[in-house]
Amino acid sequence: MSSLTAPNQGIMDRIVYDDDIVKLFIYATIFWGAAAFAVGLLAALQLAFWPANLELEWLTFGRIRPLHTNAAIFAFGGNIIFAGIYHSTQRLLKTRNYSDFLSKFHFWGWQLIIVGALITLPLGYTMSKEYAELEWPLDIAIAVIWVVFAVNFFGTIAIRRVRHLYVAIWFYIATIVTVALLHIVNSIEIPVALFKSYPVYAGVQDALVQWWYGHNAVAFFLTTPFLGLMYYYIPKAANRPIYSYKLSIIHFWSLVFIYIWAGPHHLLNTALPDWAQTVGMVFSIMLWAPSWGGMINGLLTLRGAWHKVRTDPIIKFLAVAVTFYGMSTFEGPLLSIKSVSSLAHYTDWIIGHVHGGTLGWNGFLTFGIIYYLVPKLWNTKMHSVKLMNWHFWIGFLGILLYYISMGASGITQGLMWQAIGENGQLVYPDFVETVMRIVPLYWVRFIGGSLFLAGFLLLIYNVWVTIKHAPKKETISYVEVPPLKSDVTAIGSGHRKLEALSLVFTIILFISILVGSVIEILPTLSIYKYLPSSEKTEPYTPLELAGRDIYIKEGCYVCHSQMIRKLPFDVLRYGEASTIAESMYDRPFQWGSKRTGPDLARVGGKYPDMWHVRHMINPREITTNSIMPSYPWLAAKKTDYHILRKKFSVMKMLGVPYNDEQVANADVIAEKEAAKIYEELISQDKSLESIKDTELIALIAYLQCLGQKTPSEGVPQLSK
């Protein structure tokens, strides 16, 4: 930054960077970070200590967990990405942001969406698709705000005064383009009410599209933008040159091209066709080196500045963040190997893996950037270096406890699920026994999370005091740079030339992420046409559909899968492996990603209705050691029959074979179905009069039909 000294040559442009928007996004990062971590801690406590569900529908784990993931990824992660992009892009392109209005619109729009999530998720308005839970009005708002961000960002590129785009900008472009595609494709849904819609994809299609989205939310929301930030803030903070420009090029393009294919590794050993699973697995393995390219370039940039790791807490945060990135991106390919996945999938190992990435990589990088930016933006020094060091060590210990406890929990429970004795029977057939074994580890995780949050509180205090004591007088800082010359010879050749041609660069990038997306998703879109008619499934009855939507609303899928994998120990425990046909009318799919409770794909007919009544009202009455929340409100709230006609007509439009009569009478049919279940229950227990027409009855109708919808299936014959 130069002062008022006269320029040496030519006419210089005087630029004032917009740092107010960066400050706003920093405030938002800190505010939502505290919220996201606190909600996460509540969720952690609920698993260790079930009464922490508080018997309040808005605060049960099934609704709190999505709130935590959304807040952590899009509120905490999103705001620091925007802060860092708006701060670094202006400086890397030597221009003020394209439009202050769009920046502000982007900021306030994004915060409103977060508030929308904060209200709707606890109320149970959810698509049940992970990291894409928000319902259609918010999906539209996200798309609009993302486009505003894109216009502002590419507008800034258009008015740049630096010919060539630096590697950080490449990663920002990849983020903006790909997230737009992912969000829009995954959110194509037909509304049935203000906060209820059905996705156009069903069953295996929905699963594939969702995990194409879900995995690449990790890739293009938690990885590429943060790599971009790394490429700006590490060399700035360490005052060292980037280790290898060549490595930047190779790992950037290989990363964005390969990442988009890796989604199906979330669906290994399921009913997803083998070829797609294998593609997901091998691309995940090929992703190892491109990911490590980023880590190597980050860490080796610190070469010659290693002594600062001891003395400078900012470098400490950044270096450890990059190391966690390396750990997670080694563990990721490992977990994508089919046999490793058969042990780890549905267990806490995955939770540990994700938090190694989010707490270690995203969290620590964010903290490093905040400590770097706050003194710069407020023209002062951090209040206390000592507190920064304390934050580092407390947070680091918290991550270790989290990571180790969840790894141990996942492997312990995974091995117990797998164990088959010499008699060909499961060694631990009673699911709750495997839960009891890991509850102590849930407490360790809770302590780890508490430490991470405690460290963050130190950051809040430190930043607050720093800003409070910052010089009150606003000094407007500006730089003077020469305008961009239209000098063709200076463009260079090869990749260098591409870096100067932002539009061509963006188009090539778009094509490289489109290739994997199209090849993977397109074949599944016609998959149901080729199912043999003997495998065809009965669509849901009106009451079953009503119950299914309650299942989704309560977030049952957060803890219960509906996918019996093609693995002997899954088949022994839950019955025949799930088929594609069985979920062909499932909008959204409910395969799940975690088994805190047992799989429910074939729970239908396994227990009497009365069992479910008592179990939903108080699970402990049936299974003494259950950690499931109680759902007493289900026995009080009436089912909305009226909306079923609308729901049925939307389903019919989407291709479910309902006839006009069924659509027109959906509400009447549902009421009759409910009456039948109710009368059977009341004949067994006269005191249950109040559950007539309640959501509990609809939910039972749904649970009892699971696994009963295809001709060849029935109650699993465990010993045959």
Next chain:
Amino acid sequence: MSDKDQLIKDHDYDGIQELDNPLPGWWLMTFYITIVFAVVYYSYYTFFGGLTSDEELAQKMSAIRSEQQQAQVATSDKSEEYYLSLLDKPEVVEAGKNEYMLKCMPCHGNLGQGLIGPNFTDDYWIHGDGSVAAILEVANNGVPDKGMVPWRGVIPEETLEAVSVYIYTLYGTNPPGAKPPQGEKVERK
């Protein structure tokens, strides 16, 4: 060579410079190996006869089913006399009671008085003649239509025997709130 020698000219972004270091050899080798692995693995499983997931599951399940059959043959020749002899072993009855409280009590009541499921304390039986063997049969295979869970494979065989013995001891206890008789009256031998 010092870093200065390798700085790339004209690469200066807000003061950030870049070095001209080559790709690390071991890194490049890792990348190549994973690509070769990917091609070989995918080709084998997709084009050259690698087992499909269905075939692999079928193979493993048939091995497990035959283990289960062998194990069943070994334990299926126990007589009613043997089961009744367990009545004299308090530790067996106690173990049966413990498991009953965990798994049976929710439907049959803490005293066997019947709740969702039938009463165990009277001399009317829906399935079988009330012998330990008959109780064990229902405990093993369940009555899926009525919601009785088949516990075979979920509760170990020996524990199921203990539970059946415990249930046998409940006969004639006349607990309060007993469910009215269901099924056929049987003479207990």
